[in-house]
Amino acid sequence: MRYHRPRGTQDIPPDEAPRWRFVEKTFRDLCRRFDYGELRTPVFEETELFVRSVGEDTDIVSKEMYTFEDKGGRSLTLRAEGTAPTVRALIEENLQGQDRERLVKMYYVAPIFRQDRPQAGRYRQHHQAGIEAIGSSEPAVDAEIIDLALTFFEELGIEGTRLLINSVGCRDCAPQFVDTLKASVADAVDSMCRDCQxxxxxxxxxxxxxxxxxxxxxxxxxxMMLDLLCGECECHFDGLREHLEALAIAYEIDARIVRGLDYYTKTAFEFRHEALGAQDSIGGGGRYDELIKQCGGPDLPAVGLGAGIERILMVREALGLRDEDEPRDGSFVVAIGDDAWFPAYRLLHDLRREGVKAEIDYRRRSIRAQMRYADSQGYLNAVLLGGDEIAKGIATVRDMISGEQEEVPLEGLAEYLKERREG
Ligand SMILES: [Zn+2]
Ligand SMILES: [Zn+2]
Structure with a gap:
């Protein structure tokens, strides 16, 4: 019997994990600079949360969710998107506090589960870096999160990201637009694809x-929605443009950016990169001024975005962006002779406790084999310990690049090795 990972998922082995860590670290560091705090929510939620917030008739809810019943007969769903759980947590944990005017700024890096058709850049478990800013209707906040995302892409070395913006209106002006839109295509509906019908x-x-x-x-x-916006929505969209222009952020207005989820109001935006081909979105988001109230919380306006980590990695790959080679690091402890095994094993333990990355050869091969291995695995130096060294209370430290050797007292060895690493 052989087991396989489920369709549309991937394993990330240790030698690929640094690429992921680099993207995640860049995002976390940026969120810290923009003063967003991390929110961690469960990997599953009550199914009803997604149905009511994302909308029953969206692709996500109607065909893509991983929904199951637990042993108590409750319907649960693996996180199908990031905003609904954030809103649920905000209300449930009263993260807003007493000050309704306060801006609550949160970010997450989390897996998202959707039973999509597997294709390039689409996974059934994908990972999203997301941010949500709750409690302000100011377009300055919409522009801030767009700025954060663009800075994120830039710091990852990704150039040439396009920003497309639109407004999908509000509860006052959107319904009228929808009627106008339906009337304009009514005669041709039968010729459209089945999804559109x-x-x-x-x-x-x-x-x-x-x-x-x-x-x-x-x-x-x-x-176009932009031609039918109410006064307030029009004013908000102008405000967004002014703030983007103040930051010298280039944008294109695209009336087709609608984002597909029921909860969006006013601002909708998307980031695209041509390196991705037909599926060229690397992230997007928008405003959801009605969602929190609709989920049973206070009447708070909000705006957020999500970016797909897999997509970002694909763009970096396509652009030939590589992380810098990891510098040589760590010490390989070499026991010379059987009598040195336990002292070396103890030294390994001490070095690790004192903050040194260290490893030993559990197979206890020949010294030559150990030195070759230490070199091939990228260790900075080898720490040799034999009968002579033990008698003198020292270790022989061999630099793997220059081949130079130095005798270092065991007391103070950890400090010596740490200095080497930093120098
Ligand atoms: Zn409006
Ligand atoms: Zn269609």
Whole structure:
């Protein structure tokens, strides 16, 4: 019997993990600078949370969720997106506190589970770096999170990211737009793809972001939300543009950016990179001013974004961006002769406790074999311990690059090795 990882998932072995850590570390460091705090939520939630917030007629809820019943008969769903759990936690843990005007800024790095058709850049477990800013309707906050994302991409060495922005209106102006949109395509609905024929009734905004050629033609002259915004939404969108311009952030206005989830209001945006080909989105987000109230919480406006870590890694790969080679690091403890085994084994333990990366050869091979291994594994030096060294209370430290050897008292060895590493 052989077991396989489930379709659409991947293993990340130790030699690939540094690429992930680099992306995650860059994101965490940036969130710290922008003053976002980390939120960790469970990997599963009550199914109803996603159904009610993301929307019953969205692709996510209607066909992509991993939903199961636990032994108590409760319906649970693996995290299908990041915003709903954040909102649930905000309300449940009262993270807003008493000050309704306070801006609550949170980030997460978490797996997302969706039973998507596996294809390049799409995984059934993918990983998202996300941020949510809750408690302000100011467009300055929308611009801040866009700025954070663009800085993130830049610090990863990714150039050429395009920013597309749109407004999907609010509860006052969006319904009228949806009616106008439906009326404009009504005669041609039958010629659209099957998904769009369904969306026409269930989620009409998504008619605009269908990639099918026939559907594109039908919606080519469809009305644009930006022409039908109410005064408040128009003012907010102008404010977003002004703040982006103040930061010298280039953007394109694209009326087809609708994001597909029911909870979006006003700002919707997406980041694209051509290195990804047809599936060129590396992240996006928008405002969700109604969601918190709708989930039973206070009436708080909010805005957020998510970026896919797999997509980011693909772009870095395509652009030939490599992490710097990891510098040589650590000490390989070499026991010379059987009598030195226990003293060397103890020395290994002491060095690790004192903060030195250290390893030993548990197979106890020949000294030559051990030295070759230490070199091939990228250790900075070898710490040789034999009868002579033990008698003198020293170790012989051999630099793996220069081959130079030095006798170092065991007392103070850890400090010596740490200095070598830093120097
Ligand atoms: Zn409006
Ligand atoms: Zn379509």
């Amino acid at each position: 369904r969306r026409y009734d269930t989620n009409p905004l998504r008619l605009l972001d269908c990639k099918q050629e026939v559907c594109r033609e039908v919606t080519e002259n469809a009305p």
